[in-house]
Amino acid sequence: MATKIDETAARARAPLTRERILRAAVAMADEGGIEALSMRRLAQELDVVPMALYRHVANKEDLLDGIVDLVVGEVDPPETGTDWKAAIRRRVLSAREMLLRHPWAVRAIESRTDPTPALIGYFDEMIGVFRSGGFSMDLTHHAMHAMGSRLLGFSQELFEDTPAPDAAVDAEMYRVIAERYPNIGELIETVMHDDASVVGGRGCDDRFEFEFALDLMLDGLERLRDRA
Amino acid sequence: MATKIDETAARARAPLTRERILRAAVAMADEGGIEALSMRRLAQELDVVPMALYRHVANKEDLLDGIVDLVVGEVDPPETGTDWKAAIRRRVLSAREMLLRHPWAVRAIESRTDPTPALIGYFDEMIGVFRSGGFSMDLTHHAMHAMGSRLLGFSQELFEDTPAPDAAVDAEMYRVIAERYPNIGELIETVMHDDASVVGGRGCDDRFEFEFALDLMLDGLERLRDRA
């Protein structure tokens, strides 16, 4: 009887739309990572036969394009009426928050071969802010590239989610690391020490580090603009 | 008879080793992208039954760890005896060249949940260069984070491989883009114009843009070091 009601509810559910599919896909990726998102599991989640998805989505690539656009759309539009620096700063931090909400998004975006509409719009608006901040088109161009590049090549969030299940195991691990990688050992020691005051403080203050990099870049760009 | 010789040659081939498997995997990813790399295709390429790979590799994750370490190992070690700025600069450019040789590497590295040994070593050496350049441990820490972050959130190589098969199609596409995205339109126009002298010049000089960002960051870091 409960089953009967459930079935009725399922059948009465809103009809399948692209929107509904994309939202379910985002939820699925949020929950289990991008590799947990499959057409078949998605169909199951929506109480629908796998092939039904293909009426609203050309294929899986199209689905990925769709969810990328959905989450990029979550980034706040740039504020108008503030100076360029504050506007860029706010927007970049808003983008960062979106990426924290959807940890799979970076890789999903990087896997797109063609830029999606929302992505293009995002860049367009960003360029606009630089321009109205008095940047030449040339400098704006360089600025956009600079803001997008990862200078170490690899993301360095490598040590962020090292779990600390046991202080003793942790200490032993630290000893091993420090022996083989003296510079990292010293760095960890410094960060740990500075961090002693913070409650449960281990590792880095990611938000602080991100803003450090952001301000370094923005200050550098400002200097270049004023020099010209 | 040719078949007979081929079979003999195949059987006489070097025995399966982890090294040989990893090298073949890198070659396969180089050729067809990371999604073309499968255990089964790899085994086929090595004239071996799929299960034979599992003697040298725990599973596919282990294989990916392995090829990440292999390509990270291709990055030149930091020079000693030069100043910190030149050493960092050279090494980052060396890393960039590796990433251009292996376009799949960025995503592969980002998909690793735990840092691999070569990755840890890379960071350790980089930290060492900053330290011997007179950077405090604190500033070194921030510098490492700054060099690793992507401030636009998304990589911006989005427009780089727009093909130019037909000038007329290109012009039409440009008109459409410029109408909808005025700032990108203006940027493209500027870049195209500046680029007129370059032979076949379309799009950005990626190397220049990368060095622009790198120098912006390094100059900013130097200023911070000297201030302290």
Add this chain to the structure above:
DNA sequence: ACCTGAACACCGTTCAAGT
């Protein structure tokens, strides 16, 4: 003890057979 074929539990997508 080592090796490996078959099998399992998945994929994305095609296509022909149903309504």
Add this chain to the structure above:
DNA sequence: ACCTGAACACCGTTCAAGT
């Protein structure tokens, strides 16, 4: 015309049966 079950060509990996 629309929908969908079965099928196809793949995956990574387990496991039991072979040597």
